Amino acid sequence: MGKVGKIARRTFLIGSAAVVGGVAFGVYKAKTPYANPNETDLASGAASFNPWVVIDGDTITLIGPHGDKGQGVAHSQAILIAEEMDLDLGQFETSFGKPDKAYWNSALADEGVPFPSTDDGFTAETMRSIMGGVVKLMGMQITGGSTTIPDSFDKLRRAGAVARETLKAAAAEKSGINTTALKTESGHVILPDGTRLSYQELAPIAAGLEPVTDVTLRDPAEWRLIGKPTQRIDIVAKSTGTQTYGIDLDIPGQVHAAVKVNPRQGGVMNGYDATAALEMRGVSKVVEITNGVAVIADNTWRAMQAAEAIDFDWGPAPYPAEQAQHWEEIGRSFVADRLDKTWRDDGDTAAALSAGTPMNAEYRAPYVAHAPLEPLNATVLVEGGGVTVWAGHQIPRQLQVLVAQITGHDPEQVTFINQYMGGSFGHRLEFDNIKQAAEIANQMRGTPVKLTYSREEDFAHDYPRHIGMARGAGTVKDGKVEAIDLQVAMPSVIESQMGRAQMPVPGPDSQIVAGSWNNPYNLPNYRMRGYRVPQLAPVSSWRSVGASANGFFFDSFLDELIHEAGADPMEERIRLMGHDVSRKVLEAVAEMSSWGGELGPNKGRGVAFVESFGVPTAEVIEVTNTDDGIRIDKVWIAADVGTVVDPVNFENLMQGGVVFGLGHAINSEITYAGGMAEQANYWDAEGMRLNQCPEIFVKGLENGTKVRGIGEPPIPPAAPALANAIFAATGQRIREMPFNRHIDFV
Amino acid sequence: MKLVVDGKTHDVDVEDDMPLLWVLRDEIGIKGVKYGCGVAACGACTVHIDGVAVRSCQTAAGDVTGEVTTINGLGQPDALHAVQEAWIEHQVAQCGYCQSGQIMQAAALLAETPNPTDDEIDTAMSGNLCRCGTYPRIRAAVKTAATKVQGA
Numbered sequence: 039m040g041k042v043g044k045i046a047r048r049t050f051l052i053g054s055a056a057v058v059g060g061v062a063f064g065v066y067k068a069k070t071p072y073a074n075p076n077e078t079d080l081a082s083g084a085a086s087f088n089p090w091v092v093i094d095g096d097t098i099t100l101i102g103p104h105g106d107k108g109q110g111v112a113h114s115q116a117i118l119i120a121e122e123m124d125l126d127l128g129q130f131e132t133s134f135g136k137p138d139k140a141y142w143n144s145a146l147a148d149e150g151v152p153f154p155s156t157d158d159g160f161t162a163e164t165m166r167s168i169m170g171g172v173v174k175l176m177g178m179q180i181t182g183g184s185t186t187i188p189d190s191f192d193k194l195r196r197a198g199a200v201a202r203e204t205l206k207a208a209a210a211e212k213s214g215i216n217t218t219a220l221k222t223e224s225g226h227v228i229l230p231d232g233t234r235l236s237y238q239e240l241a242p243i244a245a246g247l248e249p250v251t252d253v254t255l256r257d258p259a260e261w262r263l264i265g266k267p268t269q270r271i272d273i274v275a276k277s278t279g280t281q282t283y284g285i286d287l288d289i290p291g292q293v294h295a296a297v298k299v300n301p302r303q304g305g306v307m308n309g310y311d312a313t314a315a316l317e318m319r320g321v322s323k324v325v326e327i328t329n330g331v332a333v334i335a336d337n338t339w340r341a342m343q344a345a346e347a348i349d350f351d352w353g354p355a356p357y358p359a360e361q362a363q364h365w366e367e368i369g370r371s372f373v374a375d376r377l378d379k380t381w382r383d384d385g386d387t388a389a390a391l392s393a394g395t396p397m398n399a400e401y402r403a404p405y406v407a408h409a410p411l412e413p414l415n416a417t418v419l420v421e422g423g424g425v426t427v428w429a430g431h432q433i434p435r436q437l438q439v440l441v442a443q444i445t446g447h448d449p450e451q452v453t454f455i456n457q458y459m460g461g462s463f464g465h466r467l468e469f470d471n472i473k474q475a476a477e478i479a480n481q482m483r484g485t486p487v488k489l490t491y492s493r494e495e496d497f498a499h500d501y502p503r504h505i506g507m508a509r510g511a512g513t514v515k516d517g518k519v520e521a522i523d524l525q526v527a528m529p530s531v532i533e534s535q536m537g538r539a540q541m542p543v544p545g546p547d548s549q550i551v552a553g554s555w556n557n558p559y560n561l562p563n564y565r566m567r568g569y570r571v572p573q574l575a576p577v578s579s580w581r582s583v584g585a586s587a588n589g590f591f592f593d594s595f596l597d598e599l600i601h602e603a604g605a606d607p608m609e610e611r612i613r614l615m616g617h618d619v620s621r622k623v624l625e626a627v628a629e630m631s632s633w634g635g636e637l638g639p640n641k642g643r644g645v646a647f648v649e650s651f652g653v654p655t656a657e658v659i660e661v662t663n664t665d666d667g668i669r670i671d672k673v674w675i676a677a678d679v680g681t682v683v684d685p686v687n688f689e690n691l692m693q694g695g696v697v698f699g700l701g702h703a704i705n706s707e708i709t710y711a712g713g714m715a716e717q718a719n720y721w722d723a724e725g726m727r728l729n730q731c732p733e734i735f736v737k738g739l740e741n742g743t744k745v746r747g748i749g750e751p752p753i754p755p756a757a758p759a760l761a762n763a764i765f766a767a768t769g770q771r772i773r774e775m776p777f778n779r780h781i782d783f784v
Numbered sequence: 785m786k787l788v789v790d791g792k793t794h795d796v797d798v799e800d801d802m803p804l805l806w807v808l809r810d811e812i813g814i815k816g817v818k819y820g821c822g823v824a825a826c827g828a829c830t831v832h833i834d835g836v837a838v839r840s841c842q843t844a845a846g847d848v849t850g851e852v853t854t855i856n857g858l859g860q861p862d863a864l865h866a867v868q869e870a871w872i873e874h875q876v877a878q879c880g881y882c883q884s885g886q887i888m889q890a891a892a893l894l895a896e897t898p899n900p901t902d903d904e905i906d907t908a909m910s911g912n913l914c915r916c917g918t919y920p921r922i923r924a925a926v927k928t929a930a931t932k933v934q935g936a
Binding site: 107108109110269272274275278279280281283286288294337338339340342411412413458461463493494686687690693694695696701719724726727728729731733734 | 799809914
């Protein structure tokens with residue numbers, strides 16, 4: 039590890055200028071809570087105890103500021119508050135709230151510091167604390183990085199407890215009985231004689247009190263909701279077609295818009311001819327937007343059809359036009375002047391390699407589309423006094439800034455109403471659809487404009503997962519792995535994405551090596567170097583970000599070395615593991631899968647372990663080599679998240695993460711030709727379908743000391759576990775995703 | 785043209801080649817039917833026409849002669865269809881965007897094949913994409929729904 043001073047100057051993800059200024063004056067500011075955003079428009083008699091709880095008339099609203107992309111956090115945020123507030127499911131409404139600094143993400147700091155999550159030493163924790171202050175000062179409200187649960191776990195339980203104790207204080211005032219004699223249950227304060235006062239009837243009194251902030255959180259042994267199977271608040275709506283997503287909104291007076299933007303991402307529009315489109319039924323006009331046009335019509339389909347009828351003269355792509363050129367640029371990047379950072383240098387790797395006979399291998403990970411099933415969309419109304427945006431998004435406050443730049447308002451004049459999202463996988467961290475809808479609506483002030491991407495437009499403009507390559511060298515000795523030297527070259531996804539978002543991030547990019555440098559193995563020699571490739575096609579965070587590629591690189595290469603050493607893949611990983619919590623995860627999948635047992639003919643098993651987002655995760659995969667190709671039979675997955683907040687959702691996300699990781703590993707990529715993505719719809723990049731889905735057995739462990747999120751960690755070990763299983767079954771080592779470039783699947 | 789959707793007759797003035805999906809969503813206002821791909825690759829738009837599961841994004845409005853049933857007509861929160869009950873019991877949904885189509889596909893399968901084998905479930909359901917990867921729960925829910933349908 040480097041020295042703290044050096045790290046502070048060089049490696050903060052969130053911005054060195056902000057760090058310097060923040061630390062200088064930040065102690066006071068960072069400890070001061072932000073004002074409660076609910077108070078600005080609170081009705082008379084309504085009470086809001088903090089940014090997360092409002093009682094207005096008959097309605098109790100619990101505000102969970104993290105957006106719900108399908109990961110179930112509308113529910114999990116609510117149960118954290120309801121647990122402490124003694125509310126039952128069904129007694130409250132939920133809201134995503136409005137964009138506000140008060141909803142700053144306290145868990146972002148963990149991924150922002152240059153320490154592995156498994157390092158809980160003084161220096162690492164101090165840096166996380168300072169980073170947390172910076173994130174707070176910037177008021178960064180972001181849903182991402184599997185941070186919703188870590189950010190919310192203490193904060194929202196405390197918010198519920200503050201509301202509960204304040205309501206008790208109100209009951210004390212009303213009844214004249216001391217709060218110590220009062221209890222709460224099912225949305226009521228209970229007096230000693232059994233009288234039940236509802237929270238709603240106490241709210242007007244509570245509204246006049248200072249919130250009680252000296253609160254004690256419940257003993258986990260008393261939890262009714264946390265850690266228990268509960269019915270997700272959105273499950274009935276999502277099983278009956280009654281859940282409203284952004285794409286379903288019907289704002290009175292709205293018009294429908296479809297866009298066509300230069301499919302060479304970032305290329306200009308030299309000209310266009312919309313004559314035919316303007317004559318089509320239902321089309322009212324065509325307006326220019328950045329690098330393209332929008333068609334306005336009275337129906338989504340008519341707008342899309344008309345957009346297809348426009349002839350365009352597009353400018354060239356501002357990046358190499360052909361896929362092979364991208365790989366060439368990456369291949370040229372393993373050089374000293376592109377070294378972003380040496381992230382780990384345990385032992386003396388160079389000496390170990392020169393003393394032995396190194397094994398060498400090269401790995402590749404392609405561009406991959408996010409392609410959530412709900413295409414990007416946004417509805418925007420621009421008026422003189424302000425702007426309203428209806429959409430699903432993960433960075434609400436930056437959305438306000440970017441929209442305000444287009445319409446000439448102040449960010450505070452942009453009202454954003456977050457919507458349930460039909461998936462994201464990182465897609466809804468981007469702003470193009472929002473900005474385009476704002477550009478259109480700004481030219482049609484007073485009319486709500488609903489922009490819906492066609493699937494083809496969504497694929498063409500899906501800033502994909504970054505491309506990457508790894509070169510490994512390693513040695514074995516006496517039946518053990520002796521040295522691993524992995525060099526990883528990628529364009530910086532953070533530079534690309536945060537640059538577009540106008541939130542530039544200086545310093546080395548941890549995502550170039552996330553999932554390979556931070557695995558808590560006690561290898562005698564372990565060197566990890568990240569190389570920053572100059573920007574190629576614009577790229578964006580894809581579920582599990584750097585670890586989605588690095589997990590494959592690192593664990594596959596480790597597996598190669600273990601086989602070279604003649605060791606057992608499970609036993610050698612366990613032997614090398616230097617972190618108790620992680621070792622137990624490996625032991626759990628070994629036990630679940632009866633590792634080492636006799637397999638049938640043509641079968642093979644692989645194991646993989648990757649730590650990402652603070653979650654040690656291990657998977658065992660069993661495949662059969664059939665005449666029709668590889669069949670993925672079974673997957674066992676274990677992960678340690680400290681506390682499983684919502685066991686039903688946990689299992690679903692673990693299974694879904696395996697499917698997501700495997701599906702893309704076997705058959706999905708984005709390639710460029712003529713500067714354009716060659717894949718236009720799900721036929722070209724479909725991920726996994728049900729007929730390929732294995733049986734998936736899940737176990738959640740709770741040995742870790744911190745509470746973690748599970749949205750992303752199941753993805754990184756999926757690809758290497760499969761590649762390792764295929765090797766075990768066939769002897770063929772696959773070093774490139776998607777695997778169907780090299781082997782057939784049933 | 786006249787369309788019978790979820791038991792109600794609608795008079796709509798649309799082009800013959802407008803996909804049924806967009807007539808349902810934008811003209812009639814039934815939003816439970818989802819747009820995912822427009823090329824019958826994802827199944828999110830699945831509805832029944834005379835009980836048969838079809839991709840409404842690839843069904844021209846002018847070709848529709850039978851009765852259309854959408855997810856909103858199959859059952860409602862207070863009057864659930866057996867398949868919806870099973871979907872709720874197993875808590876299948878994550879983002880939920882594909883589930884209207886999944887449920888309509890499963891309902892059509894069970895109407896035709898009340899006790900499907902694993903292979904029949906895989907074959908019938910593999911045209912419906914779920915990007916969140918809820919397939920293990922979909923398989924389990926189809927089986928539970930089959931017992932409910934047979935018990936009914």
